[in-house]
Amino acid sequence: xxxxxxxxxxxxxxxxxxxxxxxxxxxxxxxxxxxxxxxxxxxxxxxxxxxxxxxxxxxxxxxxxxxxxxxxxxxxxxxxxxxxxxxxxxxxxxxxxxxxxxxxxxxxxxxxxxxxxxxxxxxxxxxxxxxxxxxxxxxxx
Numbered sequence: 605x606x607x608x609x610x611x612x613x614x615x616x617x618x619x620x621x622x623x624x625x626x627x628x629x630x631x632x633x634x635x636x637x638x639x640x641x642x643x644x645x646x647x648x649x650x651x652x653x654x655x656x657x658x659x660x661x662x663x664x665x666x667x668x669x670x671x672x673x674x675x676x677x678x679x680x681x682x683x684x685x686x687x688x689x690x691x692x693x694x695x696x697x698x699x700x701x702x703x704x705x706x707x708x709x710x711x712x713x714x715x716x717x718x719x720x721x722x723x724x725x726x727x728x729x730x731x732x733x734x735x736x737x738x739x740x741x742x743x744x745x
Contacts, residue, residue, distance in 0.1 A: 627724045634720040640713065643668060643676045648702065648710045651686065656701035658691060685709055 612618045635641055646666040651657065654665055663673040677700055680686040685706035691697040702710065725733045 630723050631717070631720050634716050634723075635713070638713065638716060643672060644680060645713050645717065647673070647676050647680060647700075648685065648706060648713065651700060651702045652707070652710045656699050658697045658699055660697075662700055680706065
């Protein structure tokens, strides 16, 4: 590590922060090349995995707050990637669903993210990657 004091170089919090900065840069660059952001992918992936959902359920699944969900869904809807319709059971709530274009885009972005994951984990062997991801999963709240 360039010019980092030995005390910092062995702190897991420091190392995780540096790795996160690098991973985030790689992810942002990969998505932005296709005109999208992480929020877009998170919403599309949540809909792809769980099917149509209310905006509140979508926000919880994507890890976004309400205002970010609304803004992101507005953007995706303007691009024809999601459809937002009133919930027949509760007219105050909207249900968001992927459109066919949204499904196709999600498949393309999945491939983009797979390449980004490979770039992030490039310094590791396949066995180290598997172990690293398992260990990271254990650190999650």
